[in-house]
Amino acid sequence: MKPEDYNPSNYLPQGYYPWPDKINPNVEQMGIDYRNWIDTDYVYLSENIRERYKSMNLHKCSARMYPYASYERVTPMHRYVVFHTIFDDQLEYSTEEEVSRYCDRLVAIFRGDSLTPEDPGYFIQAAKIRDEFGAFMPDEWMKRLADTFYTVTRYGAQEEATYKATQTVPSLALFKVLREYSIVIFPYFYLVDAEFHTFLTEEVERHPVIQRVRSLWSRIIAWQNDIQGLKKELSKDTEVMNIVIVLQRNYNLSLEDAMTEAMKIHDDDLAELVALQEDLPDFGKYQEQVKQLFLGWGSLIQGLNTFYLIDTNRYDPECFAWPDRETEDTSL
Template sequence: MKPENFNPRDYLPLNYYPWPNLINPHVDKIGKEMDDWIDNDYTFLSEKLRGKYKRQKQHYCMARMIPTASYERAVPCHRFIHFYDTLDDQMEFHTVEESEPILERLITILKGAQPLTDENAFFQHAALFRDEFLAFMPEIWLERFTEALHRCFKYGIQAEAPYKGTSTIPRLAQYMVIREYSVNMLPFFYLVDVEVNFVLPKFIEEHPIIQKLRTLAVRIIAWQNDIHSLPKELLLDTEVFNLVIVLQHEYNLSLEAALTETMRIHDADVAEFIILQENLPDFGIYQQQVQDYIKAIGIMIQGINTFYIVDTSRYVPDGFAWPERNSNE
């Protein structure tokens, strides 16, 4: 198979997963607000990049991830997805040393600090969605959300930077560990709490089955992302964090064989997730709420795949908002 003949939909078609395919009814209203954020707040980005972000329609991704959230609860979730995706994109070529003060400052703001007037929209919007979430979520939820975000910063964005900086393809074992964080999904699962208005009690939050279900969901979405983003990543030598590319290098596989192995890994994770979902432990009075919580994570998985196929230009070669600088400039 030649790269130009690869079509992600041949591997992950619409409605591939067993969960409902839904969308939030407030999607268009919030989409207009997101365009305003891009135009009026993210002004440190060039006009070209701002145009790309508007065409990427990130609000559709979040609307498919939290389809039953009220408008008030959906707004900070949408503010967060634009913040996170844009931050991750624009740090593509940052070294660990360059990213460290930025990421630590953002965590400090989420823990209560106020942004300075001259700090850009990343810092301003972090404070905004922090306060918006705290209007209806408890402090313990924000602590969990912030810790998940911090782990993705430290063990994802920063851990993959040395590989990207040197265009070094990691070994498969290294990749599998780092990718669980660099796909940046851990904090997004806490948006389920926002949607369903239920914060897991500590004994459920820390239960190994719940932790395993989250890990499997992260992996599924990572492999999903690797398949859908492969066309644009084959065009840039710094894009070495893709399971298909790693498998090709590790085992000297053709593109087609690496895709087959990627789908085998993906489908095995989906099957394990479903087995655990259908055989949850007894959580007593919280049983139905936990079942609804895990189903909502499944809806997220389905919704993100639909977003790739139906809504966005983000993952086509000319649609991605590559930074207009590199770490040496």
């Protein structure tokens, strides 16, 4: 199989996952909102890059991932999806030190720091996310979100930057650990709490099953992302932290054989997640809440896959918002 013949829908078609495939009824207004945000607080990006983000239909991504949320609750969740997407994309060529600097400032804002006149619109969006969630979620929940954002950025995006800079790949064993974090998806796990008006106690949150579910959930989304975005990543040599590329380089596999192995890893993780959902331990009075959260976690996986397949040009190599290294507009 040649890279140009690769089609992700041959591996992850719509409806591949065993959860509902829905879309938030506020999707139209969400589209108006996010294009407004791009033109208001992301003006440090070049006009070309802003237009590319508008064409990606990121409101449909948020609407599919959080189909059960009210407009009030989905707004900061949607704002976070746009914020995270731009953050992740525009770090493509960043050094480990740059990632660390952006992370520290963002975490400080999430934890309550006031904005300064020097803070660009990107950080204004972070403060709005914090304040909008603060209207209906407890302070301890926001602390979890901030701490988790730090964890995935420090041990994911920051660690990944070194491999991108040197164009090397880790072993498959190490990659599996790093990719779980570098997909920077753990915070989305907690956004489902906000979707369902839920806040798990520390005792439930720390339960080994919940921790294992979070790990599997993040990995599945990472493998899904790697499979859906592979054509974009094969079009340039800058992206090496993709499970298919890691398998190819470590084991000298053809693209087709690497895809077979990648799908096996994906499907094994998916089978374990579904098995845990079907045989939950006793969470006492939180049992129904945990079941509801599983619905949200699963719907997010399903919705994200549908978004990739039918709603966006995001991973078209010609449409992706590559950072423009020839200008200063990529400064976060």
